Amino acid sequence: MRRSPRESVDSARKVSRRALLLGGAQIGFGGLLALRMRYMQVDQADEFRLLAEENRINIRLIPPARGEVFDRHGMVIAKNEPSYRITIVREDAGDVDDVIRRLSALVELDEEELNRALAEMKRSAPFLPVTVADRVSWEAISRVAVNAPALPGITPEVGLSRQYPLGPDFAHVTGYVGPVSDYDLSKIEDPDQLLRIPRFQIGKVGLEAKLEEQLRGKAGAKRVEVNAVGRVMRELDRREGQAGANLQLTLDHRLQNYVQARLGQESAAAVVLDCNTGDILACASAPTFDPNLFVRGISVADYKGLTENPYRPLANKTVQGLYPPGSTFKMVTALAALDAGVVTPDETVYCRGHIEISNRRFHCWKRAGHGHVDLETSLRESCDVYYYDLAMRVGIENISAMAEQLGLSQRYDIPMSAVARGRAPTKAWKKETYDQDWVIGDTVNASIGQGYVLASPLQLAVMSARLATGRAVEPRLIKTIDGVEQPHRGGEALAVDEELLKQVRKAMFAVSNNRRGTAYRSRIIEDAFRMAGKTGTSQVRNITTAERARGVTSNKDLPWERRDHALFVDFAPYKSPKYAVAVVVEHGGGGSTVAAPIARDVTLQALYDGDPPLEAYPAADRSRIKAQQERLRRERPDLLSTARSRA
Structure with missing residues (x-):
């Protein structure tokens, strides 16, 4: 059907209008795109250029070298390999x-x-x-x-x-490093970005953990070019970081190695202090472990063997272990009574083997009693009744105050894990802790280092050093940081009359050098090096009346965990104290038979700066000591030697 001319004109007019509208829309859209492109390419060119550069160039951290650890003579204890x-x-x-x-x-x-x-x-x-x-x-x-x-x-x-060249000997002091865990990060409020590097290692326990920030150092950085998916194409430049601080400890690696070997596989601890400076020369806990196992990733079997060992090789017994100090505490009670004026050195107390207090019998270790004893005799033969009597006269508050003055019940500021405070109990402490009143029996028990009294081997060594010098010696573990000498702390005179201290030292000398002394068999023969000491045996179980009636069961007949702890403290030489020593052997039995020989051997090793001559030992001990020295030389030929000069 043919359209009329009028219809054709109308149709053409409509098409032209639509074309005009569509063309206008296209022109408008193109204009908007042009304006947007101009805005992005001209007005925001600098911003997008920066974003593109940031996507192309990445900055990555460079881990710094960890600071190394040395002993007082420069022997490497912890290094990087x-x-x-x-x-x-x-x-x-x-x-x-x-x-x-x-x-x-x-x-x-x-x-x-x-x-x-x-x-x-x-x-x-x-x-x-x-x-x-x-x-x-x-x-x-x-x-x-x-x-x-x-x-x-x-x-x-x-x-x-990280590598620990001397292996187990310093494990409890240095601790070890390991990969950063989520738990580690959760303990840090604003963690260093270094800690987020995969498999980056930080200190887990011990000195490595306590001085982590100094040892870690500062990170470096490098600029790398990466492609669109983040792969590194090339390194553009780098800025090296700052290595961690090098630490020099007060420990003597040869003495430390000897002490660790002498303790052997006992569950024990020993500390050697320099009486003049407070420097910790040896700090050994046994049994020990190899920290290198943790750095490399310890196996399940090895870790299980450590955690299930009843001797607790992972625990640092020198500062974490708290023990009833037993008779090594008697110097505290004696000085408290002397200082308070309730007793004189020559005053005697009669010991018949026990004392009746509040309808309860408190026994002396010697069933038949010691008879009349004064200060020197009571320490020399370790009479318990003498100290029961003194305690009732002087009171627990004075005893506890003297204990703190001599270095007990204090948490020392040294970089080791879980340093324990110990305890010198008071009436207020018992009320606050147990909501119970203090009774006279508590005071009697405390007088001989039992009951609520607790001390660590480090604290006992400090006590011995303070008794020896009359000064408030404080332990020091860090000698230098990056070559800068660290200050000694303490050293001021104790608030105790020097004449009273001399009386206590004289009694301690009798313990080791009088034939009736409890440590006479472990004496030092060399006159210039004679030591003053005190034995201690602390109970870990109650002895019933029935058991006392039939005879107290010998330690060797008891299961290991029910045997008494063995303790010994000493200082030497007596006339010019140089070293103070404390030894604790868990469930070792008697202090005179187990702890005293170890402490004597350690003291001699420190005094001679190497293997002592056999003439320094009692004649009855020389064959055993000779065999012991030969055995230790075979086990550690590179660490044990004859005397050498200290740096």
Whole structure:
């Protein structure tokens, strides 16, 4: 059907209008795009150029070298060693299983570590390197490098790892490092970005943990160019970080090694202090462990063996262990009574083997009693009844105050884990802790270092040093930091009459040098080095009336965990004190038979700065000492030697 001319004109008019509207819309849209492009390319050019540069250039942290630890003579205790490792990048490897198979033909791979690496690869971005073998040998690294074309995605790398050259001997002091965990991060309010580097290591326990910030150092940085998916293309520049501080300890590695060897596999602890400076020369806890196991990643079996050992090798007994000090506490009670004027050195107390107090019988260790005893006799033969009597006269408040003045019940500021305060109980303490009133029996028990009284081996060594010098000696563990000498603390005179201290020292000398002294068999023969000391035996169980009637069961007939603790404290030489020593042997039995011989041997080792001559020992001990020295030399030929000069 043909359209009329009028219809054709109307149709043409409508098409032109639509074309005009559509064209206008297109022109308008194009104009908006042009304006937007101008805005982005001209007005915001600098901002987008910066964003593009930031996407192209990444800044990455460079871990600093951890500070090293040395003994007082410069022997390395904790150091950094080159650690070779092999990493894999999943994106570059392609068939990961095939590459791992080829790698295992060249390098022995630990199955547990490999499984951990495979699991980490699944969690990580495909371009991030994951360690599949750590601490591999240089030969293994060389084999991997030579076969690099056949190992896509595999890269041999070198870094620094912590090592403890002397192994177990300083484990409880230095502690160890390990990879940062989520728990570690949760304890830090604003964690250093270094801690977020995969497998970055920090101190876990001991000095490594307590001085983590000084040892860690400051991170460096490098600028790297990356592609669109974040892979590193090349390194543009770098700024090296600041290494951690080097620490020099007051410990003497040869003396420490000897003490650790002398304690052997006993559950024990020993501390040696310099009486003049408070420097800790040896601080050994036994049994010990190898801290290198934790750095490398301790196995489940090894860790279980440590945690399930009843001798608690992971605990640092020198500062964490709290024990009833037993008769080593008697000097405290004696000085409290002398200082308060309730007794004189020559005044006697009659011991018939026990004393009746509030319808309860308190026994002396000697069932038949000691008869009339004065201060010197009471310490020399360790009469308990003498101190029961003194305690009732002087009171617990005076005893506790004297204990604190002599260094007990104090938490010393030294960088070791879980340093315990100990306890010198008072009436207020018992009321606050147990909501109970103090009774006279509590005072009597405390007078001989039992009941609520607790002390660590370090505190007992400090007590011995203060008795020896009459000064408020404080222990020091850090000698220098980056070569800067650290100050000594304490040293002021005690608020005790020097004449009273002389009386107590004289009695301690009799303990070791009088034929009736409890430590006479463990005396030092050399006149210039004679020591003053005190034995201690602390009960860990109650002895019933029935058991006393039939005879107290011998320690050797009891299970190990029910035997008495053995203790000994001393200082030497008597006339010019140089070293103070404390030894605690858990469930060792008698202090005179177990702890005193160890303390005497340790004291002589410190005095002679090496193996003492046999003539320094009692004749009856010389064959045993000779055999002991030969055994220790065989076990540690590089650490035990004859006398040498101290630096």
